[in-house]
Amino acid sequence: MSLLDDFLIRAALAGVGVALAAAPMGCFVVWRRMAYFGDATAHAAILGVAMALALDIPVFGGAVAVALAMALTVSTLSGRGYSMDTLLGVLAHSALAFGLVAVSFLTDVRIDLMAYLFGDILAVGRADLGVIWAGAALVVGLLTWRWQALLTATLNPDLAYAGGLDPRREQLILTLALALVVAVAIKVVGVLLIAAMLLIPAAVARPFARTPEQMAMAAAAVAVVSVLGGLWVSLDLDTPAGPSIVCVAAVLFLLSSLFRSVRQGA
Template sequence: MLDDFLVRAALAGVGLSIATGPLGSFVVWRRLAYFGDATAHAAILGVALALLMSLPIWLGTLVVALAMALAVSWMASRGQSSDTGLGVLSYSALSAGLVAISFAPGVRVDLAAFLFGDILAVTRADLAVVWAGALSIAGLIWWRWSRLLLSTLSPDLAAASGINPAREGMVLTLSLAVVVAVSLKVVGALLIGAMLIIPAAAARQVAMTPFAMVVLAVVIGWCASLSGLLGSLWYDTPAGPSIIVAAGLIYLALTIVAAARRRPVD
């Protein structure tokens, strides 16, 4: 069954959603969308380093994404604006990665595949990386759910309860770096932020509790992945962007449903 490229692509999208659903919910709650984009942009530098050093692509992107997370946290602790730090690091790393790739000897690189993803080219090894990373992140969030949620809703109350909000924030930051690393080939550096934000934002329109929002975000991610792949097959469109378009349509539909719910009845 895994010899069918469409089956592998569907499994990759479903596996990725297991991580982006819960993590994207925290990204929405904490307003970390810009950080997700910046980490994904910096992953291109990881691709360049992996090619130059003959390392697996996911390993290079993971190292750079983790370095980005630590650097931004350090800059924030020094009192520098997080948005400014993210902007400097993001565009510098992206540009450095694009320049460095040109120095990779004898390597022909399809930059579009790294920028927009190539989910139809996912291999069995890629599937193993995606699912291992996604299940690890989902398990981590499940394990620390109450700590992460309390730190997000009320850092002062979390601190009074003996929870270190900064440490929980670092857990989310490092988790985001891992998700970027394992998803680069699936949806690409420019679209991973959308995969994190849109399903979670759509779920927020109708979910009544934080846990329900997480579960619904995962389900929306699954629906977007599968319907986007089908749309790509039927209309011969790029698979990665098609998945994001499907997620956007789901968001639009749930926004309309939420608006209809709030409309007063005469």
């Protein structure tokens, strides 16, 4: 019997794959103050799921397409009379609502909506595992390739221009990476919890890191611990796996905040 025949091994591998993709991306979300942006992209993915099921195409493809379309729409409309948080709030909740309505029309397709909203990591199959790791490798490769340029454009756009970089192009690369992270994370934590997996590990890692690279690696370690800890809690207490992963991450954030307070008070 293959190790991959064990549903728990598959769940752990899927969770680690998502953690390694979401954590470094989450650092850029924190640095750029893009929390609402990540949330809006994740909410839009449910519309992509509905479209994929209706058109009989892979869910991953539909989620990437709609998440990317949402991110590009926000980038295009920002600064045209609406504040960014208002624009993101309107688009995020509208996309989620249209997605849920679209799903209700899929009478010929059996769909577990809760699995897409909150994740169903324990039901990950071999094919899902392949998609998750391929997507994660693409995200990590993209961020590694453009790391210095992305960092410069994030920390100092004027310096980026002076160095011959186009901050808008780097923003587009981040947007693509974010859409990929959302698509690979849907099966694991669901659209409502993806933003938490982007933000919390990065926020936990921040007090312990002295360089951006250290923060990205620490965030990845925190995310992996959250996934494995959440799966253990889920198995031990019979709780939903996706929310349990986020709960473990939240406890780590609380411990990190306490450590930061103690260190500052010392």
